[in-house]
Amino acid sequence: MSPLKDQQKQLLFDYCIGLTSEEQTADAEALIASNEEAAEIHSKLKAALAPLDTVVPEPCPDDLAERTILRLNNTARTSQLRLQQLLAGEQARSVAIKTPFWRNIGKMATAAAVFLIALGVFQSSSNFARQRYRQYQCRSQLGGIYRGLSNYMADYDGKLPAVATTAGAPWWKVGRQGPENYSNTRRLWLLVKGGYVDIALFDCPGRRPKITIRLTPSQIQQFNDFPYREQISYSFRICCPKPAQRVSPSLKALMSDLNTLFEKLPRDYSRPLRIKLNKDLSTLNSINHDRHGQSIMFDDGRVDFCKNRCLGATEDDPFTLQNTDTYNGTEYPSSETDNLLAP
Amino acid sequence: MKSDSEKPTDAELLARFAEGDEAAFRELVNRYKNSLYAFLKQFLNHQDLVEDTFQETFLQVFTSRASFDTSRPLRPWLFTIAANKAKDALRKRQRTAATTIGTMADAAEMSFDDVLNSLTADETMPYEVLQKNETAARVGQVISDMPENLREILILAYFNKFSYKQMAHILSIPIGTVKSRLHTAVGRFAKEWKAAAGSEKN
Numbered sequence: 362m363s364p365l366k367d368q369q370k371q372l373l374f375d376y377c378i379g380l381t382s383e384e385q386t387a388d389a390e391a392l393i394a395s396n397e398e399a400a401e402i403h404s405k406l407k408a409a410l411a412p413l414d415t416v417v418p419e420p421c422p423d424d425l426a427e428r429t430i431l432r433l434n435n436t437a438r439t440s441q442l443r444l445q446q447l448l449a450g451e452q453a454r455s456v457a458i459k460t461p462f463w464r465n466i467g468k469m470a471t472a473a474a475v476f477l478i479a480l481g482v483f484q485s486s487s488n489f490a491r492q493r494y495r496q497y498q499c500r501s502q503l504g505g506i507y508r509g510l511s512n513y514m515a516d517y518d519g520k521l522p523a524v525a526t527t528a529g530a531p532w533w534k535v536g537r538q539g540p541e542n543y544s545n546t547r548r549l550w551l552l553v554k555g556g557y558v559d560i561a562l563f564d565c566p567g568r569r570p571k572i573t574i575r576l577t578p579s580q581i582q583q584f585n586d587f588p589y590r591e592q593i594s595y596s597f598r599i600c601c602p603k604p605a606q607r608v609s610p611s612l613k614a615l616m617s618d619l620n621t622l623f624e625k626l627p628r629d630y631s632r633p634l635r636i637k638l639n640k641d642l643s644t645l646n647s648i649n650h651d652r653h654g655q656s657i658m659f660d661d662g663r664v665d666f667c668k669n670r671c672l673g674a675t676e677d678d679p680f681t682l683q684n685t686d687t688y689n690g691t692e693y694p695s696s697e698t699d700n701l702l703a704p
Numbered sequence: 705m706k707s708d709s710e711k712p713t714d715a716e717l718l719a720r721f722a723e724g725d726e727a728a729f730r731e732l733v734n735r736y737k738n739s740l741y742a743f744l745k746q747f748l749n750h751q752d753l754v755e756d757t758f759q760e761t762f763l764q765v766f767t768s769r770a771s772f773d774t775s776r777p778l779r780p781w782l783f784t785i786a787a788n789k790a791k792d793a794l795r796k797r798q799r800t801a802a803t804t805i806g807t808m809a810d811a812a813e814m815s816f817d818d819v820l821n822s823l824t825a826d827e828t829m830p831y832e833v834l835q836k837n838e839t840a841a842r843v844g845q846v847i848s849d850m851p852e853n854l855r856e857i858l859i860l861a862y863f864n865k866f867s868y869k870q871m872a873h874i875l876s877i878p879i880g881t882v883k884s885r886l887h888t889a890v891g892r893f894a895k896e897w898k899a900a901a902g903s904e905k906n
Contacts, residue, residue, distance in 0.1 A: 370820070374887070378861055380868065402820060409894035412901075413862055415839040416847075421741035421758070429737075429759045430729050433766055437724035515851040516885045518892075555884075556877040578878070 365398050373399060377406040492653060495567040499649070499656045500664040502562045503595070503616060506549075507662040509558030513551070521600075522551040532599060533623065533690030533704040534630050535590045543630075545703055546593050547586045554581060563587070565594040565618055567650040594649055596620040596680075596702040599693060612663075613700050614672060614679040618647035618655035621680055622688060623704040634690040638681065646670065714778035722769040733762060736779070739864065740786055746859045749848040753793045761786040780866065784874045787856060794852060819891035846896045854889040861886050 365373075369392060375381045376389035392399045513522055524542040526532075534543040552558040560576065572591045576584075587593045597616050622642050627634060636642070646669070647655035654668040657679070670678045677683075679700045682692055694701050712720070712731070720728035740761065744754045764785045765772075772781060847855055853875075860866045860874065871886075872879045 370817075371883070374890075378886070378890075379865055380861060405820065406890075409890065409897075410862070412839060412843045412846075412897050413893070416746075416843050416863070417840060418738065418742035418863065419745055421737035425741070425755055425758060426733050426737045429762050430726075430733050432759055433729040433733070433762055434726050436763060436766055437726070437729070512853055515853050516881075516888050518888070556881045582878075 365396065365402070369399065370402065373402050374406065377403065377410055492567075492650065496650060496654075496656065496666045498566040499618065500666060502566065503656055503658040503664045504662070505562045506552070506558050506595075506616065507658055507664070509552050509562075511662070513555065513557045522548045524548055524551070528693070529691050531634070531690045533626055533634050535593065535626065535704055536586055536588055537630055538585050538588070540585075544586050545597055545599055549593065549597055550584070550586050553587075554584075560587075560592060563593040563595060564591075565649045565656075567618070568594040568648070569651075590626060594619045596623065596704060599701045599703050612659045612661055612673075614657050614702055615660055616658040617679060617702045618649035618657075620703050621645045621647055624648050626704060634688070636688040638686045638688070643678075643681065644670070715774040718769065718772060718774055718778060721766065729762075729766075732765075736782055739779075740782065743783065743859055743864060744786060744790060746844070746847060746863065747787075747790050747856060748793065749844070750797075753790075753797065757786065757789045757793050760789050764789065780870045780874055783860070783864070783866070787860075787874055791852065791856075819887045842900055843897070846893065846900050849896065850889070850892055853885060854892055857882065857885050858889040858893060861889075 372381070372385060372389050372392065376386060381389060389403075393403045394400075510521070514520060524547045526542050530541065531543050532545040535546050537543045549558075549563065553560045553563075560581065564571075564573075574589055574592055576588070595616055596619055598614065622636055622638075646652045649655065650666075654666055655670070656664055656666050657672070658664045670680055672679060675698050677698060677700055679702045682688075682694060682701050683696070683699045685692060690704065692701070712728075714735075717728050717732050717735075721732055737758075741754070741758060744757050748754050748757065761782065765782060768785075772778075847858065850858070857871065857875070860871050866874065868879050868882050871882045875882065877885075
């Protein structure tokens with residue numbers, strides 16, 4: 362007897378939950394009757410779900426239904442009354458014809474002068490306001506990604522999205538679609554593919570120039586990673602492959618605006634990556650917000666906009682590894698106090 | 705008593721509802737009150753939240769009446785609104801609940817076989833050790849202790865029999881995710897129930 366196919370197991374599951382059509386029900390029953398493994402799975406599932414059948418749905422209390430109907434009636438009457446008032450007001454409104462002010466040359470000159478002065482005064486403050494707005498939006502997007510991560514973890518028994526990797530494999534090859542898991546962004550792509558996070562949330566609003574690449578849901582399912590680097594302008598924690606590593610009790614950075622070191626990655630994956638740390642790469646903030654700072658998401662979902670790269674009591678810089686000056690995209694943190702967000 | 709053929713369809717009812725017909729309000733509420741109330745009761749498990757969300761759902765149907773496509777069935781739309789309202793209500797109540805995800809390990813996803821392996825066909829079904837009337841209350845507690853998204857999908861699938869396609873629409877997630885989430889929900893329920901019944905036995 363050959364083992365059951367996944368499709369047949371799914372049919373048995375649907376049958377036990379009560380989601381099968383008449384035809385599928387007949388197929389499931391025939392399968393259970395003719396196959397020992399199917400009968401066993403059916404028995405296990407039935408036993409697991411049996412307690413749910415003891416739950417008797419509680420009927421809606423009559424007074425709640427009546428209160429709801431009353432509120433609906435009131436809302437409908439209020440909305441009807443408001444509509445009538447608006448119509449009546451519109452009909453009664455007198456139309457005043459005013460002389461346009463620009464006919465008066467003096468007024469026009471005054472208005473132009475005021476406009477120019479106001480423009481000068483407010484230009485700098487509006488730039489500042491725009492920056493602050495983008496920072497706010499960026500934090501909000503990272504918050505959305507965290508919610509998606511939390512939902513993913515709830516679905517997968519508390520585990521972060523993971524792909525099989527081997528120690529020493531390059532984690533910088535964003536967009537490579539081959540079978541090997543060569544990019545740290547593949548873990549995040551699982552969130553997009555599973556519908557947990559909208560792909561647009563991975564593009565920081567503070568990154569310029571904006572390049573929008575649209576993908577249909579069926580295209581998304583075909584890819585193994587973000588197809589283009591432009592679609593992800595955040596860096597994610599590189600996890601240490603050593604299983605014995607203990608997690609520090611202090612909060613660590615999980616994701617941030619694009620790491621300064623990996624702004625320019627080679628398009629040709631056959632070429633090796635070699636980044637030598639210099640003064641700029643060691644100190645500059647992320648390019649995403651014109652180097653004013655970077656949004657950083659922590660383990661507990663908090664997102665802060667940090668004006669420098671050194672975090673917490675340990676003063677760890679999450680854009681670099683301790684004691685490492687040259688990067689070829691295969692490095693991992695060696696201790697629990699060291700944190701790397703990449704690529 | 706009216707026969708089914710005399711009853712207005714959902715689309716007819718909603719058209720009258722949209723015009724402010726008070727009889728249509730009553731008919732619509734009565735038609736869906738029990739299934740919606742049962743869903744909210746299981747999902748929220750707090751009477752004050754259940755009642756508020758129940759009323760807010762019907763009010764939202766009225767205020768969004770213009771956007772509803774009458775060629776589509778009303779029930780999934782109603783449950784979409786109810787599920788969103790219920791989640792908002794829970795979020796308002798549980799602002800302090802934040803999990804630290806950095807402390808979790810990386811691992812592969814839970815397959816259908818993993819779910820099956822977590823189930824056991826005990827000779828004595830655990831629920832038999834409890835009195836029948838206690839069982840329902842204990843099951844309700846196990847469901848309400850499950851994570852929000854697992855609880856939600858279990859209630860929609862098992863108690864309300866929505867199809868995978870309808871659940872995908874209600875929850876705004878792909879069908880594949882609906883399936884894997886439902887597998888996880890069943891596996892989680894079985895595990896928690898076994899633990900709950902086991903502690904009762906001891």
